[in-house]
Amino acid sequence: MPIYEPLMGNPFVDAGVSAIATWTDRSVEEVDHADLGKMIDTFAPVFAGPRWSKSFHSIFPNSTLTQSSNSRLSTDQRAAKLKEKNWFPLLKAVQELGKHGDCAGCGRRLAHLTLTKTDVPLTGSGALRNFFPLFAEGVGYCAACALAVQFVPLVCVASGGRFMLLHSNSMRVQRAWAQRCVEEIRRKVLQNDITGCYNPGYTNARNGLFAMAQELMTRYEERWEAENAVMQVYHFTNYNPNPELDIYLLPADVFRFLAYANQQQFRSAWREIVRSAYLRVNWEKVKSEEDYRNRTNLVYECLLDGRSILSFFLNRSERKVRGNWTLITLYMKEVRHMDKTRLDTIKRVGDAIAETTRRNNSARRLTQLEGARTYRDCRNVLRFIIRDRIAQKQPEPLFSLDEYTEHLFPESGAEFAEWTETRDLLVFRIYEVLHQWLQERGEAELLTTETDEETEE
């Protein structure tokens, strides 16, 4: 039997196992005693150095590396102490996976050890404030899981004095995250420039999560859109006086959409959409990404909170689109779960409105649609367009009754809240088709408020 299996369910153990497997370039099941021995020999001196020890106050407080009584020892002495006192005894006790057990990491071996926050971040330890179950003084783990957790720092991403730890349902995602961190640490170890956990410079953990997702998707070639993966990030510090934890969940539908959005053909449009959503950035003064990357980003916030980002696909002030119909369709299908028939109908109606607008030789209807404040306003504008089309002697109606009630505005009542979604999609399509026409007419400028009220029935 192997020592570990992929994704056993405990975020710290799974992260530690991904670190070991990635560093030793093994599958999780292949990791054996010799690999664990190599990990110990490699990382005892690395972790015992002054830079890593500093991070350990926030990951493994009160441990061999952070106790003040050991601070006068040399790096070599501390490494030797870490090995002798902590890691070798664990290695000796490592057993292969059994059928069942009460270890909180694997559930397949007996829990011989009761571990506290010194060994597993955020785990109960008496009087200190913590996140622990049943008010017990610690949690039971087996030696193999306890040893795996020791390598968690290798796959932690430093973020604003805390750390981001990934837990995914996909081993590919878990491994790619580990790969990114490990590549960086390996590079630093080789250059003898040992600085601690991978730090891509994100103090804002939400933005950091999206940046990591983007890095994985663009750096490591996989069919990510088929992966059905979630990314759960624990943004934590285990610092003694003030342990903190925030959890961010990137759901599978958002992950799948991001996988498409980061494909070559959509990448620059997606960057533009994201860029339009930063709050309080003076773009004229921006010199590099560092000037804005930690600012609140509404696209990221909405994607994590389950709110629509549709309006960010529209550049209203220049009456043009960000991205194209294919990208917005992917978003609506994957994240908003709008079905294809609805999207096809909206596209066709958008095209018809664009054509009517062109024949009217006036952008007035578009202006009215953009300015619609209520569902009733929106319905009125569509009625005017139907009337325009009759005057233009267009043979086809704008839409059938069925299309209206089933595809354009399903569930439409007086309180229908999602009419803006249909309206924004129509406006998106009209911008996409008419932008050049609007530009030629000098009407692709900042919107003026429409005061022209048409009240006829």
Ligand SMILES: [Zn+2]
């Ligand atoms: Zn275990």
